[in-house]
Amino acid sequence: MREERSYAIVVACFAAGLYLAVLVAAFGLISLGTDTEVIPDPSAGPLVGPIMTGVAVAVLLVLLILTGIRVPGDQQRIAPLNALGAGVACYLAYCLTGGVAGALATGDVLHFVLFAAGQLGSLYAIATGAAAVLIMLLYQLVLVGRFRQRGRPRWPWERPDDE
Numbered sequence: 001m002r003e004e005r006s007y008a009i010v011v012a013c014f015a016a017g018l019y020l021a022v023l024v025a026a027f028g029l030i031s032l033g034t035d036t037e038v039i040p041d042p043s044a045g046p047l048v049g050p051i052m053t054g055v056a057v058a059v060l061l062v063l064l065i066l067t068g069i070r071v072p073g074d075q076q077r078i079a080p081l082n083a084l085g086a087g088v089a090c091y092l093a094y095c096l097t098g099g100v101a102g103a104l105a106t107g108d109v110l111h112f113v114l115f116a117a118g119q120l121g122s123l124y125a126i127a128t129g130a131a132a133v134l135i136m137l138l139y140q141l142v143l144v145g146r147f148r149q150r151g152r153p154r155w156p157w158e159r160p161d162d163e
Contacts, residue, residue, distance in 0.1 A: 008068025
C-alpha cells in the first residue's frame with residue numbers, strides 16, 4: 001500500500017509540472033492568437049499573473065495527490081466528474097486569486113473584485129480549467145494502467161512463459 005501511495009504522489013508531482021508547462025504554452029498561444037495580454041490591467045503589477053497560475057497549479061497538485069492516495073490501487077478508476085471538479089476548482093482559484101492578490105498589493109479592493117469578475121470570462125481562465133480537466137484525466141489513466149499491471153513494467157522476454 002505504501003508503494004502505491006508514493007507512486008501516486010510522484011506521478012502527481014510530474015502531472016503538476018506538466019500542467020504548469022501546458023498553462024504557459026496555452027497562455028502564450030492565446031496571447032499570440034488574440035493579441036491580448038494575460039493580465040490586461042497594468043495596475044495589477046508583475047506578480048499577480050504568476051501568483052494566479054501558481055495557486056491554480058497548487059490546487060491541482062493537492063487534488064491529484066488526494067485522488068491518488070484516497071483510493072487503493074486495485075480500485076482506481078477514471079472518474080470524469082472528479083476531473084471536471086478539478087477543472088472548476090482550478091478555474092475558480094485562478095480567478096479569485098487574481099482579485100485577492102491585486103487587492104492585497106494595492107489596497108484597492110473594489111477595483112480587484114471587478115478584476116476577478118472580469119477574469120471569469122477570459123480565455124486564459126477557461127484554458128486554466130480545461131487544462132486541469134485534461135491533466136486530471138491523464139493522471140487517472142496513468143494510475144489505472146499502472147495498478148492494473150501489478151508490479152513494475154517488464155520487457156517481453158522478462159514475462160513468464162505461459163507455454
